[in-house]
Amino acid sequence: MRGRSGRRPGKPDTRGAILAAAREIFAERGYDGSSIRHIAASAGVDPALVHHYFGNKEDLSMEVVKAPIEPAAVMEEIFAEGIEAAPENVVRAFLGVCEGPVSGPAFLGLLRGAVAHQWQALLLREFFTTQIARRVVRRLGTAVDPAELPLRASLVSSQLFGLALARYVLRIQPLADAPREVVVAAVAPNIRRHMIGALDAGDREAV
Amino acid sequence: MRGRSGRRPGKPDTRGAILAAAREIFAERGYDGSSIRHIAASAGVDPALVHHYFGNKEDLSMEVVKAPIEPAAVMEEIFAEGIEAAPENVVRAFLGVCEGPVSGPAFLGLLRGAVAHQWQALLLREFFTTQIARRVVRRLGTAVDPAELPLRASLVSSQLFGLALARYVLRIQPLADAPREVVVAAVAPNIRRHMIGALDAGDREAV
DNA sequence: GTCTATACGTGGATAGAC
DNA sequence: GTCTATCCACGTATAGAC
Numbered sequence: 001m002r003g004r005s006g007r008r009p010g011k012p013d014t015r016g017a018i019l020a021a022a023r024e025i026f027a028e029r030g031y032d033g034s035s036i037r038h039i040a041a042s043a044g045v046d047p048a049l050v051h052h053y054f055g056n057k058e059d060l061s062m063e064v065v066k067a068p069i070e071p072a073a074v075m076e077e078i079f080a081e082g083i084e085a086a087p088e089n090v091v092r093a094f095l096g097v098c099e100g101p102v103s104g105p106a107f108l109g110l111l112r113g114a115v116a117h118q119w120q121a122l123l124l125r126e127f128f129t130t131q132i133a134r135r136v137v138r139r140l141g142t143a144v145d146p147a148e149l150p151l152r153a154s155l156v157s158s159q160l161f162g163l164a165l166a167r168y169v170l171r172i173q174p175l176a177d178a179p180r181e182v183v184v185a186a187v188a189p190n191i192r193r194h195m196i197g198a199l200d201a202g203d204r205e206a207v
Numbered sequence: 208m209r210g211r212s213g214r215r216p217g218k219p220d221t222r223g224a225i226l227a228a229a230r231e232i233f234a235e236r237g238y239d240g241s242s243i244r245h246i247a248a249s250a251g252v253d254p255a256l257v258h259h260y261f262g263n264k265e266d267l268s269m270e271v272v273k274a275p276i277e278p279a280a281v282m283e284e285i286f287a288e289g290i291e292a293a294p295e296n297v298v299r300a301f302l303g304v305c306e307g308p309v310s311g312p313a314f315l316g317l318l319r320g321a322v323a324h325q326w327q328a329l330l331l332r333e334f335f336t337t338q339i340a341r342r343v344v345r346r347l348g349t350a351v352d353p354a355e356l357p358l359r360a361s362l363v364s365s366q367l368f369g370l371a372l373a374r375y376v377l378r379i380q381p382l383a384d385a386p387r388e389v390v391v392a393a394v395a396p397n398i399r400r401h402m403i404g405a406l407d408a409g410d411r412e413a414v
Numbered sequence: 415g416t417c418t419a420t421a422c423g424t425g426g427a428t429a430g431a432c
Numbered sequence: 433g434t435c436t437a438t439c440c441a442c443g444t445a446t447a448g449a450c
Contacts, residue, residue: 014415030323033239036444037444046418047443048418051446056445057443057445088408111322112322112323115237115319115322115376116237116322117240121376125379150380151381154381154382157373158370158372158382159369160369161369161373161377162365162367162369162370165368166361166364169328170368172332173357174361176361178358185406185407185408186362186407188408190366190400190401193396194397198396200393201295201396242426243426243427252435253435255427256434417450419447419448420445420447421445421446422445423444423445424442425440425442425443426440426441427439427440430435432436
């Protein structure tokens with residue numbers, strides 16, 4: 001996919017190897033815990049090459065993150081079965097991203113970085129508000145009061161981020177090893193509440 | 208040891224000053240982002256004194272975290288009004304811890320650290336399972352199937368951690384600046400579901 | 415394109431003087 | 433108890449040879 005015409009065999013994509021290694025290292029050790037030396041070693045190349053292909057560490061991490069998420073396509077998937085099934089599909093899609101071979105490490109790396117550095121937190125925040133929240137809001141249309149949409153979006157984010165944190169980063173059991181559909185069944189109703197349900201405890205009595 | 212007879216000049220309690228400075232620096236810059244030099248400067252003391260009072264950086268961070276949380280007392284507060292009001296009180300108590308002048312930085316520092324280092328993740332996990340989850344489980348008693356209690360506990364943790372992450376670390380708006388009671392009203396029903404409600408979507412009628 | 419060598423900074427930790 | 437001086441291990445980044 002990378003330029004059919006330019007490069008030819010023989011040079012099996014050092015750049016790609018570095019990128020792949022970076023993705024994994026960043027995801028599992030965080031930004032600060034990952035050194036360029038480690039990444040280079042893991043990719044089997046010289047550290048100087050990392051600087052050669054990507055300018056510096058920050059740029060490299062941006063590249064890693066930027067790669068793999070297609071909000072538009074994911075949205076289609078989520079709302080394909082209508083608004084009533086959306087919450088389940090949100091959770092399903094989110095788990096899919098987190099467990100994807102490339103999107104997973106990328107997102108988890110970003111999440112880890114966001115906790116450590118403000119500029120990465122800003123990146124994550126920006127991504128969610130402009131790419132996710134905004135699109136969801138548009139889909140929800142007039143189903144709920146537009147004035148409360150931002151709060152709803154931030155609540156959904158918090159639940160989803162919490163899920164990723166507990167399941168993949170902190171690895172709290174048994175949530176960490178629970179089957180996907182168990183997780184979907186458990187948290188989708190909460191997502192539904194935050195998306196289209198009552199924002200206060202008005203619907204409570206049915207324990 | 209800050210006893211009577213010794214010095215008097217403007218030097219009260221160096222140890223305490225270091226601890227207070229460490230609490231803040233750790234909370235706002237994370238473990239790796241915080242240097243002993245920086246903490247010492249912020250406390251207005253010499254870096255060597257930090258090593259003198261607390262052995263090394265890791266020990267210092269443990270001390271910071273160990274300080275301020277009284278699980279037993281918090282539990283009383285949560286279940287004082289009975290099991291039905293517990294979910295609201297859980298959220299209220301959690302927000303209280305996060306916003307406390309000393310417990311707040313301590314907990315947020317721990318959360319940040321847990322994302323960066325496995326040993327801190329283990330610490331946080333251990334704290335929650337032995338101090339929080341176990342006690343909650345005991346209180347819940349026979350209200351729910353004991354076999355599903357661990358899953359329930361981990362689900363509650365994930366929601367709470369997600370809340371802390373979004374509101375205090377990532378500062379996603381408008382959740383970050385929403386009044387406490389708005390947050391309580393919004394997330395308590397979800398906590399209720401995970402504590403004593405249906406674990407699947409059984410309470411929902413239309414897909 | 416790839417690697418060697420190195421400059422430069424930062425940060426944890428210790429020894430020992432006052 | 434407090435501070436000065438210093439050591440040492442990394443880690444980023446660059447310059448330049450092959």
